[in-house]
Amino acid sequence: MPETTKYLSHLELGEPDQTFLDSNELIINMGPQHPATHGVLRVILKLDGEKVLGTQCVIGYLHRGVEKIAEHRTYTMFNPYVDRMDYVAAVSNGLGYCETVEKLMNVEAPPRANYIRVILAELNRLASHMLWLGTHALDIGAITPLFYTFRDREEILKIFEKYCGARLTTHAFRIGGCQYETYDGFEQDVTKFLKFVAPKIDEYEELLTTNRIWVERTKKVGYISAEDCKALGVTGPVLRASGVKWDLRKAQPYAVYRDFDFDIPVGTHGDTYDRYLVRMQEMRQSLRILEQAVGKIPEGPIMAKVPKVIKPAVGEIYHSIEAPKGELGYFIVSDGSTQPYRVRVRPPSFVNLQALDQMVRGQLVADVIAVIGTLDIVLGEVDR
Amino acid sequence: MADETKAPAPPPSGEPKDSQGKPNPPSVEPVPAKKPGDPAAPANPGAPPGSPGKVAAPAHHEAAPAKPAGPAANPWNSEMISRLKMQYGSGIREASVYLSQSYMVLDSSLIPELLQVLRDQEQFDYCVDITALHYPEKEKPFEVIWILYSFARNERIRVKTEISDGQVLPSSFPIWPTANWLEREVYDMFGIRFDGHPDMKRILLPEDWKGHPLRKDYGIIQQDNEWVQINLGIESGQ
Numbered sequence A: 001m002p003e004t005t006k007y008l009s010h011l012e013l014g015e016p017d018q019t020f021l022d023s024n025e026l027i028i029n030m031g032p033q034h035p036a037t038h039g040v041l042r043v044i045l046k047l048d049g050e051k052v053l054g055t056q057c058v059i060g061y062l063h064r065g066v067e068k069i070a071e072h073r074t075y076t077m078f079n080p081y082v083d084r085m086d087y088v089a090a091v092s093n094g095l096g097y098c099e100t101v102e103k104l105m106n107v108e109a110p111p112r113a114n115y116i117r118v119i120l121a122e123l124n125r126l127a128s129h130m131l132w133l134g135t136h137a138l139d140i141g142a143i144t145p146l147f148y149t150f151r152d153r154e155e156i157l158k159i160f161e162k163y164c165g166a167r168l169t170t171h172a173f174r175i176g177g178c179q180y181e182t183y184d185g186f187e188q189d190v191t192k193f194l195k196f197v198a199p200k201i202d203e204y205e206e207l208l209t210t211n212r213i214w215v216e217r218t219k220k221v222g223y224i225s226a227e228d229c230k231a232l233g234v235t236g237p238v239l240r241a242s243g244v245k246w247d248l249r250k251a252q253p254y255a256v257y258r259d260f261d262f263d264i265p266v267g268t269h270g271d272t273y274d275r276y277l278v279r280m281q282e283m284r285q286s287l288r289i290l291e292q293a294v295g296k297i298p299e300g301p302i303m304a305k306v307p308k309v310i311k312p313a314v315g316e317i318y319h320s321i322e323a324p325k326g327e328l329g330y331f332i333v334s335d336g337s338t339q340p341y342r343v344r345v346r347p348p349s350f351v352n353l354q355a356l357d358q359m360v361r362g363q364l365v366a367d368v369i370a371v372i373g374t375l376d377i378v379l380g381e382v383d384r
Numbered sequence B: 001m002a003d004e005t006k007a008p009a010p011p012p013s014g015e016p017k018d019s020q021g022k023p024n025p026p027s028v029e030p031v032p033a034k035k036p037g038d039p040a041a042p043a044n045p046g047a048p049p050g051s052p053g054k055v056a057a058p059a060h061h062e063a064a065p066a067k068p069a070g071p072a073a074n075p076w077n078s079e080m081i082s083r084l085k086m087q088y089g090s091g092i093r094e095a096s097v098y099l100s101q102s103y104m105v106l107d108s109s110l111i112p113e114l115l116q117v118l119r120d121q122e123q124f125d126y127c128v129d130i131t132a133l134h135y136p137e138k139e140k141p142f143e144v145i146w147i148l149y150s151f152a153r154n155e156r157i158r159v160k161t162e163i164s165d166g167q168v169l170p171s172s173f174p175i176w177p178t179a180n181w182l183e184r185e186v187y188d189m190f191g192i193r194f195d196g197h198p199d200m201k202r203i204l205l206p207e208d209w210k211g212h213p214l215r216k217d218y219g220i221i222q223q224d225n226e227w228v229q230i231n232l233g234i235e236s237g238q
Helices: A002-007 A016-022 A066-071 A075-082 A090-105 A111-140 A144-164 A186-208 A212-218 A226-231 A237-241 A272-295 A348-353 A356-360 A365-375 A379-383 B002-006 B053-061 B079-091 B108-120 B179-190 B225-232
Strands: A025-030 A042-048 A051-058 A315-323 A326-334 A342-346 B092-098 B101-106 B126-134 B142-150 B155-163
Touching (some): A051 A356, A066 A075, A066 A342, A144 A186, A226 A237, A237 A272, A237 A326, A272 A365, A315 B092, A326 A348, A342 B126, A348 B179, B079 B101, B079 B108, B126 B179
Antiparallel strands (some): A025 A042, A315 A326, B126 B142
16 A cells, blocks of 8 residues: 555664764654653654654553453452553543443443533543643743643642542542542532633633744644544544544443533644644533533432442443543453453553654654644553 | 354354353344444343343352353344455354444454455544454464444444464554554564564563563563563562
8 A cells, every 4th residue: 555655653773873974864862751751752763953754652661561450350440440541531541441341231320420420521631631731831832831720720630639539540430330429519619610710721822822932833733634643543632633523422422421512623734733722622612511511410329230249241342432632442351250351441642642753754853842742642541 | 144154153263252151132132233332222222221230130149150141242234244245255254233332253364355345445444443352262362353433434343353373464554554553562462463564563562572461371470580680680570
C-alpha cells in the first residue's frame, strides 16, 4: 500500500558520531526526564537544524503490567487498579471498567447510580481538561494559566474528596453501581461549583484565545487530517478538531448520556489551536451536562443486585467510553471463575501518541513540545 | 447457515469458551445485530434492571462443574455476513452475536485478505484494537483479535483467528497504520510475530528482555532475573 508508507515510524538511526560529523543531521534525546513530556516519555528526535526529520518514541518506563495483574485479582479487587492508569481521569477509567463488567454480567446500574456516575465523570473531564490546559500552556511559555486552572481544579477535587475520600485515584464506583450515597449538600456543592467555574473558563479564554503569542505558537502547528486520524486510530478531541463529529457519548450512548442535551464541538483545521478550541468548548458542554444532571438525580437505590462473589458467565465483551482523552475500551474475557481470564485495556493515550511522528515531521523542534501537550497523553496510561 | 460452518470445527478449535459447558437456554430469540453499548438492548429483555444477577446466582450455589449459565451466542445474520460467506465459504468458521456484540472467527489463512475487504468494501475504517489471548491447553493456543469500528455504519465488530505457537501472521499495518504499535504490543506480551511489520520489536518491555509476560505460563512475579541483575545492578526486582 503505497499511501501508507508515510507512516513509517522506524528511523534508520546511524551511529551518533557519524551523524554528528558527517552531516547537518543531529539526533537528540528528549526525556525520559523532561518536564514537557508529562511523565517519563523518551522521544528520539532526528533534526536537521531546527527542522524535525523524524521521531521515535521510547515508552514503557511506567509499565506495571496492569493487564497481567488483572488475571490474578478478582473482578472487585482489580477495580482500584484501573484508577492508576489515567490518573488524572480516574473516574472515567472506573466508569469504563465497571460498565464493562456489568455488561458481561448482564447487570444494569440503577438510574440514581448512573446519574451520580455521569456527574462525577463530567467533573473529572473538566478536571482533566483543566490540567491539560495548564500544563500545555506552561509548556508553550504561558505560566499564568497553570495557576488559574490548578486553583479551579482544586474545587473539583474537593468535591471528589468529600464524596469518596480520595482526590485523584477515586475508586468511586463499584461493579453494579456506586458504593457511596451522595453526601449532604452534594448537589449544592456541584451547583455552586458550576456557577463558580463558568466565568473562570471565560477567563482562560480571555488569556489565550486571542493572545498573539499563543496563536502564533499553536496555529498551523501539528496538523493532522481526519483521514490520518482514522487510519492511526486517533480519537477524542484530536479527532474532533480535525472535523469528525464523533463522540461515543452520542454515537453509542452509555450510562444515561441519552438523557442530556449537549453538542459535540468540532474543529476545522486539525491544528493545535483547533484542538485547544475544541477542548475549551468541551468544558462548556460538560457544564451543560452537569447543569441538567445535578437537578434531577432520581431517588432510589445506588447498587444493583450483584452477587457478593462476582462470577460472570463464560464469555467475552468489549465496551468503551468517551474518556477525556478519547476512546477508552475494556475487553474482558471470563472463564466463569472469580478472576478475569484476560483484561485488555484499549488506552486512548497509547494510540494517540502514535500520531506524534506524523504530526511533527517537517515542523520545528519547539513545536514537538506543543504537539506532545496538545495530544494530552498520560504516561501512566500509555505504559500501563 | 451458521450451523453448517460450525459443525466441521470441533469444540476445542472452535470459539473457545462460549460453546463449552454452557446449556443452551431454550427460548433465546435471535438478537439482531445491534449496536454494542446500546443500553436499551440487554440480552435478556424481560428482566428488570438489577435482577439479571439471578441468572448467575443459582449456578454460584451449585457444585463446581456447572459453570454460571450466561446468555448464549446467537448466529450473526446480516447482509455483510452472507456476502462474505458466499465469497469465503468455510473460511469463516463462525459468525455469532454474544451480548449483542458481533464477532467472527476466521481461518488464519484469510487474515490479511479479509481484513482488507472489511476496510475497503465494508467501511471498517477504524481499527480500534488488536490483542491476543492465550489458551495453553489448546492445540492452537493463541487467539488474535481485531476490534474494528465503522464510522459510517456506527458498528463495532470483532474478528478473531486462532494460531499455533510460533505461527507468524501477516501484519495489518498496511491496512490500518494504527496496527504498528498495537502489533508490537501483542508481540511484546505474547510473542506473536507479524510478517511485514516495519518495526517488529518490543514496545513496553526492554528490548533484550526474555519472556512474554501475558502468556499464561509466565508467572505473576516472574521476571528476567539476568536482565535485572545486569541493568539494575540488584539481585532481584522483588
